[in-house]
Amino acid sequence: MSGFTISRRKMLVGSAMLLASTAMPKLALAQTPKKGGRLVLAADSEPRNLNPAIVASNGVFFISSKIVETLAEASFDGKDGLAPRLALSWEGAADGLSATFKLRDGVKWHDGKPFTSADVAFSALQIWKPLQNLGRTVFKDLASVETPDDLTAVFKFAKPTPFQLIRNALPALSSVVPKHIYEVGKIEDNPANTAPIGTGPFKFGEYKAGQYYRLTKNTDYWGKDEPYLDEIIYQVLPDRTSAASALEAEEIQLAAFSAVPLADLDRISKVPGLKVITKGYEGLTYQLVVEINHRRKELADLKVRQAIAHAIDKDFVVKTVFLGYAATATGPVPKNDPQFYTADVPTYAFDVAKANALLDEAGYKKGADGKRFSLKLLPAPYFNETKQFGDYLRQALAAIGIDAQLVNNDSAAHIKAVYTDHAFDLAVGPPVFRGDPAISTTILVQSGIPDGVPFSNQGGYKNAALDALIAKASETLDTTARTDLYKEFQKEVAADLPLINVAEWSFISVARDTVGNIANNPRWAVSNWADTYLAG
């Protein structure tokens, strides 16, 4: 049985490396960039459609951001938090009616054809605007894309569009796919959706359903000496406990997107040769939010909403539910956002007595059984933490005399119950902040959204002042004025509590010491990985 001897040998090599890694200073080991090698990492889901131009979601980006590139990517130190990728520079016109992108020269598609402005125009007009989950909102006023030469693309908007929004949307919404591949047949049925062709540092190799995705080095990549790695293998590990075991057994070298549960991090950080990394997800912030159904008469009362906000001990939630890997929230923009966040908003300190007083004031006295009223609480099942916070919230509400009945559903049932059927009083949701409030944040509180739209205001909340503020910000072109309006927006949301922001968190990576250049940008797990390497 040859396979057995191989794994025995691997085991010996593995333990030798283990010895070396504990004996040598860790820094020396991690700082020798080396060419070549196969990076194996954990994947917990298998996206069916790998075209990031159509499906702009983290699950898709995790794999396809190495194959298909965007115009610009997120950066810790670049201007406006951006670094060039397919576009070298970008500029918005003062009237907000056009935006000009200068493109990188000498870039080739994986099939050898040259990348030009025609590809950008095609992607923007035929895919981002009509088909992309997020682009349909951000690029809704895009009228045409002019291509005066092969390396210039000029976006023309039918209505003035703030360039700040377009800029902030670039890292997630601007994946460029080849026109010559997609102009044949229906875009949704194109075979390249499952075997993507891009300009990125890695080419799509193969996909074995239920087993792995293989990406191979693009030897023709435009980045000098890049990529370092020969191959990236995404090993499908559906079980929550598998990733930690696979890291310990040295079968994988990296588990991103918190594939290792928070509860295991303390133990695994002590395993020699493994490191826990909390950086590299600054641009992918999830918000723990209590969604409120304002159709319930009790919850339509601001005093009741304030009481609920006062009943939640945010510090306790961060410490207990997130084991410290989170921050308390003050409003609808997360603290780590460099452009829009303001701390100058009404806050609700943890104060059970005050919460009880507010409820008394509102006229909901405690009954003989100590209960004021009862309501239905639906925690979203997508994360362990949202479910655990649901358990906490039930107890916190019990302390102020509100009897919350927990209703647990699976993902599809939860989405339908909350966003289509409105069959909830309170729900726990994890909306994502995507670098600009206009992408997916204002929709959480804005009125007039049709039934069935997920992660939007389906709680029947209507506030004319807030709606006017959102409308004004969407057409304000000046960056400073626009930013100020969104600060105003945060104040209004925190004051009127259409929903309650509790905490903000992001993901955690666990990797072998040998994996280099990890977490070097704010969206690292969904970036191109051209400079990622395996040290010897």
Place this chain on the structure above:
Amino acid sequence: MTRALILLRRRLVGSVFVLLIVVIGTFLLLEAAPGDAVDAYIVSTGGDAGMIEMLRHRWGLDQSELTRLANYLWALLHLDLGQSVTFSRPIRDLILERLPNTLLLMVSATALSFGLGSALGIYAGARPGSARDRFLSIGSLALYAVPGFWLGLVLIVVFAVDLRWLPIGGIETLASDKTGLDRAADIAIHLILPVAALGFIYLALYLRMMRAGMAEAWRQDFVLAARARGLSRRRVVLAHVARNALLPLVTMLGLQSAQMLGGSVVIESVFSVPGLGRLAQEAVASRDTPLLLGIILTSAVLVVVINLLVDIAYAFLDPRVGAGEAGA
């Protein structure tokens, strides 16, 4: 016509009705579950009202339930399992890709639990009430009480993480480009832990049945007669006692196959084996009704075929079982 053929014909007619009921029942159950494939899909993407409408139309979910069921049955009549909405691939391909892994896992685990279980049962039942009998009975019962996923996790921690003798999961080494015997050996090594986790749980069942059957057979007159004829103890145990105790085990084998299929869902998840069970789990989570129907139909056919084989085997093993009695 031989006994087996009569039996086969009767069974096939009955099976068609069973399968029809299974299909309609599953369809209705899935329709009753809140949320459809689009609801499940937008969990990871979000999307506006227009996009959601577009998706519902593309996936045919804007049609009524009755229309969809009728369309499905009509296609099924033409032996067409249809297209998976979430994978955008023919369901037949998806199932054929996963079925061999599940079958391999099930057959190996059944062989382990049946083979080792009955052998240990004979060993225990040869001397009922002895120390080894009591030890094996208690030990196997303890294993039977252990949940499959827990046993799987313990095996992983001990043999894959601590000792590193065996791979942690999967059906073969990833992207290894192995072929022929090398690949077969590779798959065999990957199957050791999942087969052990699945097989050991059912081992107790066969062991205890075998042991009980033997204890009963010992009291039978023909055993007394055999012993009186001066046959060796070994021959009495194997040819007379064990052979008669084996029959109920064969029946159990058929019944167990359905449970084994259910147990493999959990084991496939724990060991990341790309099998039918995991596909079914994904189909439920993504509300992919045609895919789940296809999988359930395949599993039902599998169970029917296994039971048919068991019945036929039974007819041959025990000459007293005529077609009339077995098929009734």
